[in-house]
Amino acid sequence: MQCPICDAPTPPAPAFLIHRYDEGDIPVMVCGVCEHSFALEIPSASNAIRELYDSYYHEEKVSPPSPRQSARALRRLIERSYGAEARVIDIGCNTGSNLLEFGDTRWELHGVEPAAPAARMAREHTRATIHEGLLEDLDLPEAHFDYIIFNQVIEHIREPIAALQSIVRLLAPGGTLMLGTVDRQSRVARQMGKAWPMYYSTGHYHFFCDQSVTRMVEACGLAITRRRWGGAPMPRSWVPHRSEVDELVKYRFLPVKVARVLNSQAWAFMSMPWTRIPICDHIFVWARHST
Numbered sequence: 001m002q003c004p005i006c007d008a009p010t011p012p013a014p015a016f017l018i019h020r021y022d023e024g025d026i027p028v029m030v031c032g033v034c035e036h037s038f039a040l041e042i043p044s045a046s047n048a049i050r051e052l053y054d055s056y057y058h059e060e061k062v063s064p065p066s067p068r069q070s071a072r073a074l075r076r077l078i079e080r081s082y083g084a085e086a087r088v089i090d091i092g093c094n095t096g097s098n099l100l101e102f103g104d105t106r107w108e109l110h111g112v113e114p115a116a117p118a119a120r121m122a123r124e125h126t127r128a129t130i131h132e133g134l135l136e137d138l139d140l141p142e143a144h145f146d147y148i149i150f151n152q153v154i155e156h157i158r159e160p161i162a163a164l165q166s167i168v169r170l171l172a173p174g175g176t177l178m179l180g181t182v183d184r185q186s187r188v189a190r191q192m193g194k195a196w197p198m199y200y201s202t203g204h205y206h207f208f209c210d211q212s213v214t215r216m217v218e219a220c221g222l223a224i225t226r227r228r229w230g231g232a233p234m235p236r237s238w239v240p241h242r243s244e245v246d247e248l249v250k251y252r253f254l255p256v257k258v259a260r261v262l263n264s265q266a267w268a269f270m271s272m273p274w275t276r277i278p279i280c281d282h283i284f285v286w287a288r289h290s291t
Ligand SMILES: [Zn+2]
Pocket: 003, 004, 005, 006, 007, 008, 031, 032, 033, 034, 035, 036
């Protein structure tokens, strides 16, 4: 078996097994060369995402886009580099929280969203052109976009390099790609080990780290210009969401007593703004065409 990021042969045995109630036991492999980690027995790429969207993004779970600090920060970055004229696309835009924030600019705005209820909501609440479907089924203009947002999507895709290559084709000369994903070498992830909630999200198949993200981006002809760590909301990573806590208890990763604490006072405590900074288990990189 080869590493999907660096092609090196991976160790014959998985590093560990995780159990997802909806997908069963999943062996997790770790590449000894680039330290990328990935789940085996991955359904075919399109099926994985289609099944995910079919089962998890029902109408009742979709809520309207809301103002977000991260969207404001992104807006400032785009303004700084591209000013008033920018062609921006958010791939995996969900209900359009980023696009909502960019609403009063003169930017050309596009969103890609496979889940019909989310796409409908994004269309209702933002002025962006929303392309409903998977990227491979859409006909988007090549070398067109100054800024591509590709956040929290790549970990769901079976062949991340092929997917990223098709996205890079959309990038205009001098354009910027912002990619965000999970970081398995973040402090939180290392401390939690196999109890790290990101291993249990349905449809998460790739668990990146700084090194494997860098290799992947470079394999697609881009060079990283900026790196940040974060997660929104970050405390969720440290104190798993209630349903995630329940799941961890069910699979005996967390003693019930610990889970009770996480579910009660600690939740409020860990949500204080000043506790947010060091607990970042998502990596964000900005990249441009390497020349
Ligand atoms: Zn590798």
